[in-house]
Amino acid sequence: MLQPKLFEKLVTENFKTVPAKLLLQLATIFEEGGLHDRSGTFFYKNHLSKSNVPVLAIAGDQDLICPPDAVYVCNDINGAKTVKLILEPLVTYKVFGEPGGPHFAHYDIVGAQRAVDPVYPYIIEFLNHHDAA
Numbered sequence: 001m002l003q004p005k006l007f008e009k010l011v012t013e014n015f016k017t018v019p020a021k022l023l024l025q026l027a028t029i030f031e032e033g034g035l036h037d038r039s040g041t042f043f044y045k046n047h048l049s050k051s052n053v054p055v056l057a058i059a060g061d062q063d064l065i066c067p068p069d070a071v072y073v074c075n076d077i078n079g080a081k082t083v084k085l086i087l088e089p090l091v092t093y094k095v096f097g098e099p100g101g102p103h104f105a106h107y108d109i110v111g112a113q114r115a116v117d118p119v120y121p122y123i124i125e126f127l128n129h130h131d132a133a
Contacts, residue, residue, distance in 0.1 A: 006111050048085040054130040055090060056123065057083050060104030061097025068095045092126060 021038070029035040036043045059068040071083065071093070083091055096104040102114050109119055 003111075003113060007107070010107070010111060045085055049087060051086065051090070053090065054126070055083075055086050055092070056126045057091060057093045058109060058119070058123075059093075059095045060106060060109050061095055062103040063106045063109075065106040071095075094122060096122075 025038055026035070028040075033043050034045050057071050059066065059071040061068060083093055096109060096115075096119055104112070104115070104119075109115060
């Protein structure tokens with residue numbers, strides 16, 4: 001649902017610049033214990049409850065890459081409740097899309113023209129609300 005020119009730019013200018021080592025590390029999300037560092041000894045989810053940084057977890061109602069339940073309930077093969085590991089006052093969870101439409105898929109959240117009105121202002125409001133400056 002992305003505009004064709006924007007999709008082309010996203011792929012040609014961004015994905016080819018991701019280092020292979022980073023992709024290998026990101027792939028660990030599908031391994032036992034979930035996302036971890038390259039040494040395999042530091043598991044990020046084990047430290048989420050220690051964070052004092054506000055988190056905005058957003059999802060599209062028709063996201064097949066990372067469905068809303070995966071954002072909220074589990075984000076690894078072991079069923080780790082990722083968003084639920086973050087202290088409640090620090091996490092904001094929002095699903096974009098309505099039963100009768102418009103609907104949002106994975107890339108719609110950041111790159112579709114329809115994200116301009118509902119998504120971007122929501123992100124800006126979250127950032128402004130949590131701005132320490």
